[in-house]
Amino acid sequence: MKRSKHGKIYRQSLSNRLVHWGAAFSIFSLIISGFGQMPMYKRYNIVKLPGAEWLGDYSITLLMHYVGAVILIFIVFYHMFVHLFQKEYDAIPKRGDVKESWKIIKAIITKGEEPPSEKYLAEQRLAYLAIGVTVLILVITGIIKVIKNISIAFIPHSIVTISTTLHNFATFFLIFLIIAHLAAFLIKANRKLLPGMITGYVDEEYVKHRHIKWYKKLVDKKNRS
Amino acid sequence: MSNRLTRREFIKNSSGAVVLGTVLLTGADKVFAQTKPSTDKGTVIDLTQCDGCSAKDTPACVLACRTKNQDKFPKVDSDHLKPYWPQKTYEDWSDKQDISNRLTPYNWTFVDKVVVEHNGSTKEVFVPKRCMHCDNPTCAGVCPFSAIKKYENGAVVINDNQCMGGAKCRDVCPWDIPQRQAGVGLYMKLAPEYLGGGVMYKCDFCADLLKVGKEPACVNACPKGAISFGTKQSMRELAYNRAKEVAGFVYGDKENGGTSTFYVSKVPFEKIDKAIKKQKQETNDFKPGRPTMEVNIENKLDSFSGMALSAAIAPIAGIAAAGFAAYNKLKGEKNNHEEE
Numbered sequence: 158m159k160r161s162k163h164g165k166i167y168r169q170s171l172s173n174r175l176v177h178w179g180a181a182f183s184i185f186s187l188i189i190s191g192f193g194q195m196p197m198y199k200r201y202n203i204v205k206l207p208g209a210e211w212l213g214d215y216s217i218t219l220l221m222h223y224v225g226a227v228i229l230i231f232i233v234f235y236h237m238f239v240h241l242f243q244k245e246y247d248a249i250p251k252r253g254d255v256k257e258s259w260k261i262i263k264a265i266i267t268k269g270e271e272p273p274s275e276k277y278l279a280e281q282r283l284a285y286l287a288i289g290v291t292v293l294i295l296v297i298t299g300i301i302k303v304i305k306n307i308s309i310a311f312i313p314h315s316i317v318t319i320s321t322t323l324h325n326f327a328t329f330f331l332i333f334l335i336i337a338h339l340a341a342f343l344i345k346a347n348r349k350l351l352p353g354m355i356t357g358y359v360d361e362e363y364v365k366h367r368h369i370k371w372y373k374k375l376v377d378k379k380n381r382s
Numbered sequence: 383m384s385n386r387l388t389r390r391e392f393i394k395n396s397s398g399a400v401v402l403g404t405v406l407l408t409g410a411d412k413v414f415a416q417t418k419p420s421t422d423k424g425t426v427i428d429l430t431q432c433d434g435c436s437a438k439d440t441p442a443c444v445l446a447c448r449t450k451n452q453d454k455f456p457k458v459d460s461d462h463l464k465p466y467w468p469q470k471t472y473e474d475w476s477d478k479q480d481i482s483n484r485l486t487p488y489n490w491t492f493v494d495k496v497v498v499e500h501n502g503s504t505k506e507v508f509v510p511k512r513c514m515h516c517d518n519p520t521c522a523g524v525c526p527f528s529a530i531k532k533y534e535n536g537a538v539v540i541n542d543n544q545c546m547g548g549a550k551c552r553d554v555c556p557w558d559i560p561q562r563q564a565g566v567g568l569y570m571k572l573a574p575e576y577l578g579g580g581v582m583y584k585c586d587f588c589a590d591l592l593k594v595g596k597e598p599a600c601v602n603a604c605p606k607g608a609i610s611f612g613t614k615q616s617m618r619e620l621a622y623n624r625a626k627e628v629a630g631f632v633y634g635d636k637e638n639g640g641t642s643t644f645y646v647s648k649v650p651f652e653k654i655d656k657a658i659k660k661q662k663q664e665t666n667d668f669k670p671g672r673p674t675m676e677v678n679i680e681n682k683l684d685s686f687s688g689m690a691l692s693a694a695i696a697p698i699a700g701i702a703a704a705g706f707a708a709y710n711k712l713k714g715e716k717n718n719h720e721e722e
Contacts, residue, residue, distance in 0.1 A: 170544050172707055193527050194524065195526050196526070196549075196550045196553075197548075198471065200466060200548075200579075201468060202468055202469075204389075210597060214553060215524065215550065215553065215682075216682055218684065220686070220689070221684075223686055223689035223690075223692075223693065224689070226693055227692045227693050227696050228696075230693060230696035230697055230700065231696040231697075231699055231700040231703070232700065233700065234696065234697040234698075234699075234700025234701050234704070235700040235703050235704045235707075236700075236704075237704075238701045238704035238705070238708075239703075239707050240706055241705035242705060242708035242709075243708050243711065243712075244604065252611050255493075274685075275428070278408065279719075300693060301694050301695075303690045304690070305523065306518075306523045306683045306690065307525075307687055308517065308518035308639055308683070308684060308687075310679070314532075315674065316529045317528050318544075320528075320529040321526070321527060321528040322527075322528075323407060325526070325527075358546075368422070368440070
């Protein structure tokens with residue numbers, strides 16, 4: 158299916174958007190229900206807030222955590238394999254990304270010129286790797302924690318302890334990464350990317366100026382076909 | 383190099399990935415889900431024998447447990463006790479260490495006494511209570527710090543160096559067994575006012591004695607021989623044989639999905655449970671530490687087995703959906719190309 162809109166560039170497919178928002182909602186539900194497992198809602202009187210009584214019920218928050226986990230695991234595997242099958246590796250960090258992301262940050266601060274970017278900025282690729290690895294750690298340790306709760310299964314306690322500790326630390330790290338991800342939109346230059354994750358399209362002018370390498374590829378592809 | 387994907391490459395890539403995924407997933411269960419060792423130990427508590435050591439101030443099993451475990455009891459500096467912010471209270475039993483008629487951090491077993499009507503007569507029933515050492519302990523399953531371990535010999539043990547005292551284990555235990563003491567443990571080294579609540583304490587099946595082939599302290603101490611100890615299988619058989627002999631009932635085999643403790647009683651456990659609940663109501667005693675005996679109480683972790691299966695299927699479903707989506711895209715691109 159061909160998608161074109163005057164003055165706009167199609168940046169995020171429906172599949173990508175569903176993955177992004179599905180992951181966002183499931184991770185949000187996992188954080189809410191995960192904190193319920195700590196346990197903290199009763200201790201800090203959160204259950205006394207109107208409509209929040211259910212947060213103190215482990216059987217509800219645990220069920221919510223399992224449902225969120227099943228959705229997230231499905232999305233993570235779908236995401237990894239759909240890009241593997243299609244040989245799409247735009248978001249994978251490249252050599253020199255750390256240096257390049259520093260150049261972009263410096264350009265934003267000094268209002269100078271940014272280096273030409275691909276579909277994703279160098280810091281976006283690094284952020285993707287950080288979030289991806291953290292989510293994978295959470296998924297793997299979470300699966301070990303699930304197996305541990307099955308009566309016929311036996312997992313050595315040392316593995317369970319390592320998984321639990323990693324799961325707890327990775328949760329806090331993921332929350333930090335999500336805050337950083339959202340904070341990126343405090344920078345005006347990045348806000349032009351927002352519609353991409355909602356409608357799929359971003360302004361052509363924006364792409365032309367910031368994602369020069371990607372734009373060139375799109376123009377070349379158009380000329381070829 | 384072109385990034386364009388041919389149909390042949392796509393099939394090669396996807397079949398390899400599916401095979402790899404399947405191998406990883408099926409292999410993982412072999413690594414992690416080894417067969418559970420059958421070295422479990424168990425006990426039988428024969429209520430037809432126990433008289434609660436009526437002639438003594440403290441039942442012998444309770445005394446033996448307290449003596450044996452006194453070094454493990456919490457040592458609290460009361461000057462450092464602070465409420466669990468923003469709550470105004472904290473759980474402190476350090477000034478009530480002598481209490482022996484309920485479970486506390488300083489009393490890991492007690493003998494409950496109830497009066498029940500059965501077969502037209504009134505009977506006094508004495509019920510020694512402590513951790514049941516479940517087969518799939520809910521407390522260990524849900525502990526957010528993995529501070530509770532189920533040993534191969536069946537003992538369920540709380541690691542007091544790892545416990546933060548959130549008391550979740552007590553909330554999910556069908557018998558509210560673990561009891562909390564504030565002012566001790568890991569949380570005191572972090573932010574004691576704002577995080578954690580102490581350490582949870584309970585019977586550890588005398589895990590150290592079991593390790594060297596000895597019996598738990600309460601077993602030896604009982605003057606009536608009401609507590610038996612052996613392999614779990616032999617204890618289960620003993621319990622059912624004894625129940626048959628006295629035309630009685632067994633508690634602990636089915637409850638919470640199975641435990642290492644088998645009670646035998648002539649009086650149905652429904653009646654014992656009802657009597658405990660009635661007494662708790664009459665004395666307005668709803669604090670944890672005096673467990674009820676609900677028959678066939680289910681293990682909440684078991685109800686999540688279906689969800690665990692969904693979690694196992696999710697990766698395969700994700701890979702299949704990815705294959706379907708990628709194939710459709712490839713087909714779409716090919717059709718467009720042919721049209722052009």
